[in-house]
Amino acid sequence: MNLAMVRYLIGWMLGVESLFLLLPTLTAILYREHVVLAYLGAAAICMAISALCCHKKPTNSRFYAREGFVTVALCWIVLALTGALPFLFSGEIPSVVDALFETISGFTTTGATILSDVEALSHASLLWRSLTHWVGGMGVLVFMLIVLPLAGGQTIHLMRAESPGPSVSKMSPHMRDTAFILYAIYFGMTVLQIILLLLGGMAFFDAVCTAMATAGTGGFGIWNNSIAHYDSYYLQGVISVFMILFGVNFSAYYLVLSRRFRDALRIEEIRLYLGVILGFALLIAFNVRDMFGSFFESFHHALFQVASIITTTGFATVDFNQWPAFSKSLLVLLMFIGACAGSTGGGIKCSRIVLMFKSIKKEMQYLIHPRAVRVNKMDGRRVQHEVMRSVNVFLIAYLLIFVVSILLVSLTCEDMVTSFTAVATTLNNVGPGLELVGPTANFGFFTPLSKIVLMFDMLAGRLEVFPMLLLFTPATWRREK
Secondary structure: OOHHHHHHHHHHHHHHHHHHHHHHHHHHHHOOOOOHHHHHHHHHHHHHHHHHHHOOOOOOOOOOHHHHHHHHHHHHHHHHHHHOHHHHHHOOOOOHHHHHHHHHHHHOOOOOOOOOOHHHOOHHHHHHHHHHHHHHHHOHHHHHHHHOOOOHHHHHHHHHHHOOOOOOOOOOOOHHHHHHHHHHHHHHHHHHHHHHHHHOOOOHHHHHHHHHHHHOOOOOOOOOOHHHHOOOHHHHHHHHHHHHHHOOOHHHHHHHHOOOHHHHHOOHHHHHHHHHHHHHHHHHHHHOHHHOOOHHHHHHHHHHHHHHHHOOOOOOOOOHHHOOHHHHHHHHHHHHHOOOOOOOOOOOOHHHHHHHHHHHHHHHHHHHOOOOOOOOEEOOEEOOHHHHHHHHHHHHHHHHHHHHHHHHHHOOOOOHHHHHHHHHHHHOOOOOOOHHHOOOOOOOOOOHHHHHHHHHHHHHHHOOOHHHHHOOOHHHHOOOO
């Protein structure tokens, strides 16, 4: 284990975070809010620790998969610890556990909050919450790859550990160029959404916070009633469309920009993703038709909630906790399906769902024709055995964490639906659940133990389980002889 290199990369990450903390600092100055010193102090602490970690570059700069996974896991933990400092310094969230919960929920783009009155926060804190979504959506280490010169063969270990999905797509022979392309597309789409929201009459501050929360598929709102505050079909429609767009594999956008339209249309995962959204939206729209004035209105809200849940954004225009059991069951199912691999969304990912069905089909064909030789293909290309193995192992680890988390949360929460959906929504980085953690409620009532379990689930879900599990594996820290 090259601990010196791990320390060096954590230092760089803190330096990047200190720069991001300057944005809410400037916002506090602009709005003349008392929290300016809290954010300035947090930025100074991050920069000081960064200087200590980076003052001496390691003589051995080589690192491999083990260092990559450990670095990513530790970076996200340190990122959350330091990101919670402004909430503690300002007194807006005085509890350490609550401040950490809110920050982890932000960076992991979960959107689950412990706050009962979001509107009581300062503008600086509202911006910081949304900014954590935007930074965490694409990944702070992906951003760091743009500015940090590393040997080309090593950056793949960081990208693989932080990027969602069963495999990492390289848009360029150099991972640094791939990281730049990803963030260029990400930034461009965020700016486009801000412009469209402004054209709909949304205030500039609201548009920036909403666009960043949408881009990261996070869902932190700046109003207590979330997107229902904007009683506008246009604004809610724009947010619906961009939630869906940010849930698409970013490789598809690169193919479109490269005018490789045929390759983009061949992506099976995206066809499943869009088909599920349309199908589930229609089913829910018919199911809740009697609760709205027209079918258009019921479809509008059904599509918004389907897009919000499958992309794991977590915005809400209505209290879907009051919907019929059939519609709520479909939404819970969407929590697990999730968005596309290579997007900012969470969940199991549509690509894994596609591969699971292909595996089932192949096994059934094998039972009928034992001597037949068949291979799994996706997008016209053969799926490597290592990818199928990683999908199967991921699902096993995912289910183990899910079951253990439910048992631990159930120790202090007697409502089964609340416990089940609280774990489901945090492990899949969705945000709202059902019953006591519904879209109009919050997670503040949970005990510190349950919050710690849910915080681990948020981190495990965002980092695809294994980086967090490796931290607790003795072999990870064992020195090679």
